[in-house]
Amino acid sequence: MCGICGFTGRLATSEEILENMKNKIIHRGPDSGGSYIDDGVSMGFRRLSIIDLEGGHQPIYNETRDMVITFNGEIYNYQELREDLIAKGHVMGSNADTEVLLHGYEEYGEDLLPMLRGMFTFVIWDAKNQTLFGARDFFGIKPFYYALQDGQMIYGSEIKSILEYPNFKRAVNNEALENYLTFQYSVLPETFFKGVFRLMPAHCFTFKNGKLKIKRYWEPKFQNDEKKSLDEFIEEIDTAMQDSVKKHKISDVEVGSFLSSGVDSSYVAASFHGDKTFTVGFDYEKYNEIDFAKALSEKIGIENHSKLITTEEYWETLGKVQYHMDEPLADPSAIALYFVSQTAAKYVKVALSGEGADEFFGGYNIYREPHDLRPLTRLPRPIRRSLGAIAKRLPKMKGKNYLIRGSKDLEERFIGNAFMLTEEERERILKKPTGKYHHTLLTRPFYDKVKDQDDVTKMQYIDIHFWLIGDILLKADKMSMAHSLEVRVPFLDRLVFDVARTIPTKYKVNEENTKYAMRQAAHRYLPDMVAEKKKLGFPVPIRIWLKEDKYYHMVKESFTSKAAQEFFKTNEIVKYLEEHREGKEDNSRKIWTIYMFLVWHKQYFEETA
Incomplete structure (x- = not known):
């Protein structure tokens, strides 16, 4: 590396x-x-x-x-x-x-x-x-x-x-800023x-x-193989994963692995049979995976090193993280990855990690949405559109978002695993909106390549070309390299993909869980409570922090700064902050997206970087 x-x-x-x-x-x-x-x-x-x-x-x-x-x-x-x-x-x-x-x-x-x-x-x-x-x-x-x-x-x-x-x-x-506000990461070929x-x-x-x-020179292509049984796929997944982990272990220095409470990193760690795992968590019970990771490490006989990230540490590190990212990234888990890399680098030069499993094997909870929306999507399009238009005029209530999302075609509502601000919201908060790119213009060429696939496979394909590249892998590289640590990702092996691309959707997402076939392969090494654990992502309590006086004022100062005035209508972005603090709306992710841009801008344009 x-x-x-x-x-x-x-x-x-x-x-x-x-x-x-x-x-x-x-x-x-x-x-x-x-x-x-x-x-x-x-x-x-x-x-x-x-x-x-x-x-x-x-x-x-x-x-x-x-x-x-x-x-x-x-x-x-x-x-x-x-x-x-x-x-x-x-x-x-x-x-x-x-x-x-x-x-x-x-x-x-x-x-x-x-x-x-x-x-x-x-x-x-x-x-x-x-x-x-x-x-x-x-x-x-x-x-x-x-x-x-x-x-x-x-x-x-x-x-x-x-x-x-x-x-x-x-x-x-x-133009990069405009699209970042929707995707939460830099999405265009031209950077920030x-x-x-x-x-x-x-x-x-x-x-x-x-x-x-x-x-x-190469393109990922999905082609479901309906002839194979679930058991055959489970065997193929595990064979490919064991071979990939074996290859990824090759090193003349010690190799460790990251470990959260999820099945992806746990499957890698259990297959690896290494000596050390690394975990971070926050000082909030709902946001702390350390105890879970320690218990699993003990069960599979691996030493675990962990770090509890304090709120102060998290906020103090934001500038360093945005500096190392090169471009703004609004994924709150990037900071957690910074700290787990810092912890691992004290012991090893190489760490294995679980990135890629969700995109390849159908792991994100949103991949269940096509099934959940089926009562609406079966209706004729004009009726769906009318229901969506009516729902938009309704007050905030249970089921409103369901009707709005169900009224839209997949190509309109899904741009990858994150969707922050709509075009209308961008227009409202930006001082000089370019209006050049609607999000569907960016994703349409990729949807066109999988137009004959089912909706879940289409979503995987979009995530592989957007979310995986712009968020997941970029933060894995930049946060680990900030600490001179090499992160290797066994799921993202060509031979693993060659298996994953043939798995029918019925073996990826069902009423029981996501990543179904992969979880069954992981069962060979992991207890049920890990193999069947629902997808969480990496939980970060920003929603809570943004209501606390200290951090509310810190963000508000940034939202009214000279830099903010250059790019945003500051009264509009402060409104997001006030609504959130008063409990009227959960604007935490929108606030974070804007704030991370301003933190990045300070690093590269207001200070010498």
Whole structure:
């Protein structure tokens, strides 16, 4: 694991610029650094030593030293690929997966990418052809950003590095802000910084002669297999998971695992048979998973290390979290992930985690909504629309939201696992709304690709392309790397997905639970109380905190600040706060979404970041 950064072309101070870019991501790789500079490119690298501790230094060259690579991530099938390449005549100077990637690219070109199992972003400079090639992994586990300036490409694992490039002008992308207010994370290819883009998952690029070409090399496709029985799927899930966990354990340093009270991390921890698990909780009974995790750890014979996060610690850390995220993220659990990573980093360099299970196996509670709304969705569309219009005019009452949601098609009401502010609300609170993107414009191309699938599968597909990339995996990478900790995600393995994509919806979501088939596989290792535990997410008591004087005033001060006045109609956003405090509405998530943007803005535009 590491961080990479660099730029094409040669500047008078290339060495100094590259060093500054590397220093901004030293937390991603505190063990060592490396550079490659010639007239065509400057490539930087920061290393966290995990595999081949002595021989894995980067950059790495091919035999003729006319190709050079820097790489962030892990390739879990590199040993098999290495044997194949040696048999084809390639000479390896180390046992590192980085070198295997380089020789694999020499041998297969971009056709190498679908052969890989792992998490990765990498760039390869072909000095002979003056070409920069790069790629990002299948599901977006590892981040990659780039900008184009004066005919050159600047890139990095984090945006911080790009901001160090000479004459790069920081400016807020108002379209990113507008859509963030609905999604709670940055959703557009162009980031919150104008001119800085993210390379999307399963995409690769070639940069040559000032021209950037991007292409998709792989796409997740669902295809239900109705011929297999539930027992066959359970067996396939467990076989794939045990193989994936075994691959994800490969390391020359100690590996631990995160553990909450949920089935995903518990299944990983129980399959892993490691020595240490890590858990955090809050000083509120309803929001504390520590006792549950300790009891499970004891039952499966694993040591548990935990941290109780105080309210003060949580709020004091918000600025650091938004700094490390690079872009605003309104998911309150990001801070919990920051602290569990901090705790784990005291003991290990690598931790396994349970991200991806919900998207692959149908775990979110909202995936039950198509079943719950069936009495309404069976009605003719004009009747549903009329019921929805009537419901909107009703006072606040039980069943109102049910009628409104049931009146809408799935494509209108579901944009992923979070939906914060509607377009009308955005228009009301923003000082300069662009009105450029309705949320359905962003999701429609993805819905079109699964138009023949059932509603639950459509929802999974949307979550894989939005929620998983923009929230779940980004915070896992950034919060762990803030503490020089590598997080690995065994559920997000290509072979695990190959099983998950064939499971019919009846084995994913039913009247008993979500993730049904996966839970049955987990039963082999876990007690019933864990395997059947309902999906909670990571509970954070922000709803309570925002009513307390101290935090109410802290947020109100931010909502009336100069920065807030630049972007928002402050009277409208303060109204959210007052309504929440008085108990008229639960506006906690809307308030948090706005507040996290302002906290982020302070880090990058009001202070030196």
